[in-house]
Amino acid sequence: EQVMRRCEEEGREPRPPPSPPPPHHESHSGREQEGIEEEEEEEEKREESGALAPKEQVPTSSALQLEEHVAQSVLRAQVQAMLRSAELKEMRKRMKRREEQEQVRREEKKLQQLA
Structure with a gap:
């Protein structure tokens, strides 16, 4: 009892x-x-x-080390995700600029052909 x-x-x-x-x-x-x-x-x-x-x-030292390792891994993954997100945004901006430049070139060619 x-x-x-x-x-x-x-x-x-x-x-x-x-x-x-x-x-x-x-x-x-x-x-x-x-x-x-x-x-x-x-x-x-x-x-x-x-x-x-x-x-x-x-809590043993190995358990604390494991907990710390997991926390670091999570932070590292979050930072990498943020960097990827920023890189993707940057790539989209570049693609958009290229497309706009291509459009301007096409229009300039058409104008030259008409002239």
Whole structure:
């Protein structure tokens, strides 16, 4: 009951009690199973006492590095998108100028041919 209350207070799901092994695993000795159960119980006790904090609560340096790397990647992608957008606008302006110049040349040729 204490474990259940503690889990509710911490906002995490309580671990279900270890289930008995399936029938085809009966070759394992009872001592091995007891040893595994004891280890799990000890780990739970250490977690509850605060000696072993749940992994979610402790940001490791590698997790922080990963978070920073992701943030940098996002920023880099945003900057590249802005640059591409600016380049596209510039290209459109150049294309428009070229088309206008072509139109002027065509009209000048027509006028020269008429004269």
